[in-house]
Amino acid sequence: MIAIVDYGIGNLGSIANMLKKVGAKCYFARSIIDIKKAEKIILPGVGHFSSGMKALQQSKLIPVIEDRIFNDNIPILGICLGMQLMSDSSEESNEKGLGWIPGKVKRFSNLYEDISIRVPHMGWNRVEAQKDSPLINDFEEKSKFYFVHSYYYECKNQKDVLLTTQYGVEFASAIQKGNIMGAQFHPEKSHKYGMKLMKNFSGLGN
Numbered sequence: 001m002i003a004i005v006d007y008g009i010g011n012l013g014s015i016a017n018m019l020k021k022v023g024a025k026c027y028f029a030r031s032i033i034d035i036k037k038a039e040k041i042i043l044p045g046v047g048h049f050s051s052g053m054k055a056l057q058q059s060k061l062i063p064v065i066e067d068r069i070f071n072d073n074i075p076i077l078g079i080c081l082g083m084q085l086m087s088d089s090s091e092e093s094n095e096k097g098l099g100w101i102p103g104k105v106k107r108f109s110n111l112y113e114d115i116s117i118r119v120p121h122m123g124w125n126r127v128e129a130q131k132d133s134p135l136i137n138d139f140e141e142k143s144k145f146y147f148v149h150s151y152y153y154e155c156k157n158q159k160d161v162l163l164t165t166q167y168g169v170e171f172a173s174a175i176q177k178g179n180i181m182g183a184q185f186h187p188e189k190s191h192k193y194g195m196k197l198m199k200n201f202s203g204l205g206n
């Protein structure tokens, strides 16, 4: 069963709906026991980095989540802000991140050399694979995903970058370090392309 961390942040309902569509069983995890019995974890997130980190700290779930992912090596997928919280820090906040995948979260500039862009990055965009992973198995060449964000993850180690997307700058649209994964886009809002990623995630470790 996939535990969707319920720490008061993120659109858990639409994530659960997409998981059900791909035949994956899931539940909302609000307690330490809920996390202890999880086979996989999804860390959702929408909004400000500070609010997300504070809410996650107040949930008291960080130690048990870290026990499961670092000692039991179960797969975890962070979505949007949930991915950004895995960083060391974010320009959006003075709060420290979880530090699970080395890197910092930076704000898009409105101007890159001679390219001016609107911030937030909002809408559909394509991705380019930077390495193989079961998470992106059978991706269509033209896979595209729905984004809504003003900040992006800059990985310290290039080998942790799974997918990149071009938006003024080429940024990490998905990251992976072993069993720890993150998607900057919203798979639950990305139709068949998001379903493919969620189906792949639900099949990990089975």
Ligand SMILES: NC(=O)CC[C@H](N)C(=O)O
Residues within 6 Å of the ligand: 045, 046, 047, 048, 049, 080, 081, 084, 092, 120, 148, 149, 150, 151, 152
């Ligand atoms: N949609 C979101 O939750 C955005 C996350 C983060 N605040 C950003 O702007 O990048």
